[in-house]
Amino acid sequence: MPDAIVAEGLVKVYNGSVKAVDKVSFSVHEGEIYGFLGPNGAGKTTTLSMLTAVLAPTGGRATVAGLDAFRNPHELKQRIGLVFQESTADQDLTGRENLLLAAALFSVPLRDTPKRVEYLLERLALADSADRPVKTFSGGMRRRLELAVGIIHSPHVLFLDEPTLGLDPQGRAGFWKIITDLRKESGMTVFLTTHYLDEADGMCDRIAIIDHGKIVAEGTPSELKDRVGGDVVSVRPLGAGVGLEAALRALPSVTSVAVQDGTFRVKCPSGETLIPSVVGAATGLGISLAGVSLRRPSLDEVFLEFTGREYREDEGPTATDRAVFISRFQDARRGRR
Amino acid sequence: MNVRRWSALTKRELLKIARNPAAIATSLMLPIMYLLLFGQGFNFTSSLAYLPPAERVAALNALLLGAPNYFSYFAAGMVGFVCVTATLFVGANVIFDKLFGSLKRTAASPATATDIFGARLVAGSIQPVGLAFLVLGLAILLGQVGLSGLDVSASVTVVGAAEVVLAILLLSLMFAALFLALGFTIEQPQTYFALVNAINLPVLLTSAALYPWGAMPAWLQDIASYNPITLAVEVLRITFFGDALYPYSAGIYLLGLIGWFVAMFTVATLLTQRALAPRV
Numbered sequence: 001m002p003d004a005i006v007a008e009g010l011v012k013v014y015n016g017s018v019k020a021v022d023k024v025s026f027s028v029h030e031g032e033i034y035g036f037l038g039p040n041g042a043g044k045t046t047t048l049s050m051l052t053a054v055l056a057p058t059g060g061r062a063t064v065a066g067l068d069a070f071r072n073p074h075e076l077k078q079r080i081g082l083v084f085q086e087s088t089a090d091q092d093l094t095g096r097e098n099l100l101l102a103a104a105l106f107s108v109p110l111r112d113t114p115k116r117v118e119y120l121l122e123r124l125a126l127a128d129s130a131d132r133p134v135k136t137f138s139g140g141m142r143r144r145l146e147l148a149v150g151i152i153h154s155p156h157v158l159f160l161d162e163p164t165l166g167l168d169p170q171g172r173a174g175f176w177k178i179i180t181d182l183r184k185e186s187g188m189t190v191f192l193t194t195h196y197l198d199e200a201d202g203m204c205d206r207i208a209i210i211d212h213g214k215i216v217a218e219g220t221p222s223e224l225k226d227r228v229g230g231d232v233v234s235v236r237p238l239g240a241g242v243g244l245e246a247a248l249r250a251l252p253s254v255t256s257v258a259v260q261d262g263t264f265r266v267k268c269p270s271g272e273t274l275i276p277s278v279v280g281a282a283t284g285l286g287i288s289l290a291g292v293s294l295r296r297p298s299l300d301e302v303f304l305e306f307t308g309r310e311y312r313e314d315e316g317p318t319a320t321d322r323a324v325f326i327s328r329f330q331d332a333r334r335g336r337r
Numbered sequence: 338m339n340v341r342r343w344s345a346l347t348k349r350e351l352l353k354i355a356r357n358p359a360a361i362a363t364s365l366m367l368p369i370m371y372l373l374l375f376g377q378g379f380n381f382t383s384s385l386a387y388l389p390p391a392e393r394v395a396a397l398n399a400l401l402l403g404a405p406n407y408f409s410y411f412a413a414g415m416v417g418f419v420c421v422t423a424t425l426f427v428g429a430n431v432i433f434d435k436l437f438g439s440l441k442r443t444a445a446s447p448a449t450a451t452d453i454f455g456a457r458l459v460a461g462s463i464q465p466v467g468l469a470f471l472v473l474g475l476a477i478l479l480g481q482v483g484l485s486g487l488d489v490s491a492s493v494t495v496v497g498a499a500e501v502v503l504a505i506l507l508l509s510l511m512f513a514a515l516f517l518a519l520g521f522t523i524e525q526p527q528t529y530f531a532l533v534n535a536i537n538l539p540v541l542l543t544s545a546a547l548y549p550w551g552a553m554p555a556w557l558q559d560i561a562s563y564n565p566i567t568l569a570v571e572v573l574r575i576t577f578f579g580d581a582l583y584p585y586s587a588g589i590y591l592l593g594l595i596g597w598f599v600a601m602f603t604v605a606t607l608l609t610q611r612a613l614a615p616r617v
Contacts, residue, residue, distance in 0.1 A: 054444075054615060054616065056617045073615060078447045089439065090442075093352060093353075101349050105345065105443065105448050106446060107447065
C-alpha cells in the first residue's frame with residue numbers, strides 16, 4: 001500500500017532552544033485514518049502545521065500526497081484539505097458564499113462548483129441555513145462548514161486539527177459519522193490530531209502517541225493496547241472462590257491476577273481465548289460463577305504506559321506551549337504572522 | 338496571479354463592504370462635515386470682495402494658484418484627504434481577518450500572496466474612489482443651493498477628466514497599498530490605529546490639500562511639492578482652474594504619483610509575501 005504521508009526526522013525548534021517536535025518520523029498509508037494523539041503542547045499541531053506548509057520546519061523531510069511538503073507549498077495546498085481547530089469561515093458571508101469562495105480558491109472546475117456546493121450543503125446538513133450569515137451559525141454548524149470548506153476540492157489527504165474541540169458528545173459523534181462515511185465514499189486519507197483518547201480509539205486505523213515532541217508509541221489501537229499487557233478478564237464467583245486465584249495464575253498466558261472486592265482481575269494478551277479456560281478452571285474447582293467479563297485496556301492506560309504519566313485533557317500550558325506563544329508574540333512584534 | 342481566485346477574493350471584500358452600511362455611513366460623515374462646516378466657515382476669500390477686481394484676482398492667484406475662491410481650492414484638497422481616510426480601513430480589515438481566522442483559511446489555500454494582496458488592493462480602492470467623486474458632486478451641489486461651492490472655472494476636457502480619475506485612482510491605490518502593508522505586518526488593531534494616526538496627520542498637514550499655497554512658508558512648500566496628496570490634488574486643480582500658475586503640467590504630477598504608487602506597491606507586495614509565507 002503506498003504512503004500518503006511520509007515524515008522523516010521532522011524537527012521544529014522555537015526560540016533556538018525549545019524543541020516542539022524532535023526527530024519525528026512516521027508514515028500514513030493511503031486511505032487510512034491516522035491519529036496523532038497527545039496532551040496539549042505535545043507537538044501535534046506543530047507537526048500538522050509543518051505537513052500542511054503553514055510552518056517551516058527546522059529540520060527533516062516530509063512527503064505529502066506525493067509532493068515534497070516544503071518545496072511545493074502551493075501545489076501541496078491544492079492536494080490537501082485542512083480543518084483548523086477554530087472557526088475560520090468568514091462570519092459576514094453566508095455558508096454558501098464561504099463554500100463558493102473556497103471552490104474558487106481551490107480551483108474546483110466552474111461547471112462542477114454549483115453541484116459540489118449543493119452536495120456538501122446537503123451532506124453536512126447545512127442546506128437549510130446555507131443562505132444565513134455564518135455569524136448566526138451554532139458551534140456544530142460552524143464545525144461542519146469548516147469540514148465542507150476543507151473537502152470542497154476532494155483533497156487527497158485531509159488534515160483535521162482537533163476538529164471536534166468544543167463540541168458536545170452528540171456533535172462529536174455526528175461529525176465523526178460524516179468523516180467515516182466520506183472516507184468510505186472517497187477513499188481519502190485522514191490525518192487527525194486530537195487529545196480525546198476515546199475519539200482516537202474509535203476512529204483511527206493507526207495512532208501515534210506524541211509526548212514532549214517525540215513519538216513514544218505507534219500502532220493500531222488494538223496493538224497499542226496489546227503492548228500494554230493485553231486484556232483484563234474479570235471473574236466474579238458466587239462464593240468466596242477458594243483456590244480460584246492459584247488456578248487462574250496457573251493458566252497459560254496469564255500475566256497477573258489481582259483480587260478486588262471479590263472480583264478476580266486476570267490480565268492476559270488475549271481475553272477472548274482465555275475465557276473458556278477460566279470457566280473450565282472454576283468448574284474444575286466446583287465454583288459457580290456470577291459473571292465473567294472481558295475488558296480491553298483503554299488508551300488512557302496506553303498513554304500511562306508509554307509516557308509514564310496519566311492523561312489529562314485539560315493539562316495547563318507546557319514548556320512548548322509557552323515557547324510557541326513567546327515565538328508568535330515575538331513574530332508579531334517583528335511584524336510576522 | 339490566478340484571475341478566478343483574485344476575482345473571488347475581490348468579490349468577498351466587496352460583499353463585506355456592502356454588508357457594513359455603518360462603516361460606509363461613517364466614512365461619508367467626515368467629508369460631509371468638512372464641506373458643510375469647515376469649508377463654509379473658512380471660505381476667507383469672500384472677505385476679499387472689497388478689493389478692486391484686478392487686485393482681488395492677483396491676490397487669489399498668489400494664494401490659490403488660479404482657484405476662484407478658497408472653497409473651490411479646498412474642495413479639490415478634500416478629495417485627496419478622502420482618498421487617504423477611506424483607505425485606512427483596508428489595513429484594519431486585514432488585522433480583523435487575522436484575529437477572526439479567515440485570513441488563515443485563505444493563506445492555507447493555494448491562493449498566492451499576490452492574489453490575496455491584489456484583491457484587497459482593488460476592492461479597497463473602489464470605496465475611496467466612489468467617495469472622492471461623491472465629495473466632488475456634493476461640493477458642486479452646495480454652490481447650487483446658496484452656499485459656497487466648487488466653482489469649476491476652466492473648461493474641463495475629456496483628457497482632463499481622465500487625468501482627474503487617474504489621479505484619484507492612483508492616490509487611493511497608493512494609500513491602500515500602504516495600509517495593506519501595515520495590516521499584514523501588524524497584529525494588534527490598537528497598534529495599527531496608533532500608527533495610522535501617526536502617519537495620516539503629518540501626511541495631510543505637509544500637503545497642499547488644505548493650505549492656500551501662497552500662504553505656506555517656502556520650506557513647507559518644498560516638502561508639500563513631493564507629497565502624494567499634493568500631486569493628486571494639483572492634477573484636480575489644474576483641470577478645474579487651469580494650469581497657468583502651476584510650474585508643471587498635470588502629466589508630470591501624474592508621473593510623480595505613479596512613482597509613489599510603484600514604490601508603495603513594491604514594498605507592500607514584499608511585506609505581504611513575507612507575512613503570508615510559512616512561519617519560521
